[in-house]
Amino acid sequence: NAGVTQTPKFRVLKTGQSMTLLCAQDMNHEYMYWYRQDPGMGLRLIHYSVGEGTTAKGEVPDGYNVSRLKKQNFLLGLESAAPSQTSVYFCASSYPEGDEAFFGQGTRLTVV
Amino acid sequence: GESVGLHLPTLSVQEGDNSIINCAYSNSASDYFIWYKQESGKGPQFIIDIRSNMDKRQGQRVTVLLNKTVKHLSLQIAATQPGDSAVYFCAENWADSSYKLIFGSGTRLLVRP
Numbered sequence: 001n002a003g004v005t006q007t008p009k010f011r012v013l014k015t016g017q018s019m020t021l022l023c024a025q026d027m028n029h030e031y032m033y034w035y036r037q038d039p040g041m042g043l044r045l046i047h048y049s050v051g052e053g054t055t056a057k058g059e060v061p062d063g064y065n066v067s068r069l070k071k072q073n074f075l076l077g078l079e080s081a082a083p084s085q086t087s088v089y090f091c092a093s094s095y096p097e098g099d100e101a102f103f104g105q106g107t108r109l110t111v112v
Numbered sequence: 113g114e115s116v117g118l119h120l121p122t123l124s125v126q127e128g129d130n131s132i133i134n135c136a137y138s139n140s141a142s143d144y145f146i147w148y149k150q151e152s153g154k155g156p157q158f159i160i161d162i163r164s165n166m167d168k169r170q171g172q173r174v175t176v177l178l179n180k181t182v183k184h185l186s187l188q189i190a191a192t193q194p195g196d197s198a199v200y201f202c203a204e205n206w207a208d209s210s211y212k213l214i215f216g217s218g219t220r221l222l223v224r225p
Contacts, residue, residue, distance in 0.1 A: 004155075007114055028135070031211065031213075033213060035215070040120060041217070041218075042215045042216060042217045042218045043156070043201065043215040044215070045212060045213070045214060045215075046164055048211075048212060048213075050211055056212075058212060090155050090156070092155075092156075092213070094213070096211075099144075100146055100158045100161055101146070101203075102159075103148075103156045103157070104155055104160070105154065105155050105156030106154070106155050107155075
């Protein structure tokens with residue numbers, strides 16, 4: 001039981017490049033979340049999903065897209081990376097509302 | 113290196129003392145609250161949770177208090193240890209149709225030996 005696994009752990013992108021961050025969970029959780037964490041700030045919700053095939057916007061969705069084609073996977077895409085997207089990205093999953101969320105180890109993304 | 117929490121409010125306590133970390137939440141409709149601990153270079157880890165039909169819940173060395181009237185949460189850590197040094201976040205589960213899990217701004221706890 002690996003919990004929540006994020007791929008990759010580190011990445012450097014050039015401005016304008018695209019990439020996809022993968023989150024995989026093996027706990028059969030319905031809900032999955034993507035957050036970003038900037039220096040000196042808490043976690044801000046980018047997008048989330050309450051079930052396979054569904055996604056919704058969080059607090060800071062602009063510049064990102066997500067997909068939940070399989071229950072265990074939640075993908076975060078950056079179509080055209082910008083330096084402002086330099087951050088640490090965390091994925092989390094949980095059972096339906098009202099339960100703790102389990103977090104991955106984070107992906108450190110630098111856009112130059 | 114660790115860059116999280118550089119500008120967060122900091123609580124400095126002596127080892128062995130009790131710590132109290134406070135959090136104001138935003139949504140009066142939130143029905144579930146969680147405290148997370150984040151150590152350097154790691155993702156947040158669950159500490160304790162509380163539902164809106166309770167005002168107090170105790171765990172091992174930790175207690176969470178909920179005051180719905182003023183939308184305030186607190187985390188009390190008894191006999192604080194060096195291993196408690198971390199950034200602490202509260203999170204609220206919005207009970208509207210969105211089911212979003214929203215985090216507060218966080219507090220850095222430093223334990224002095």
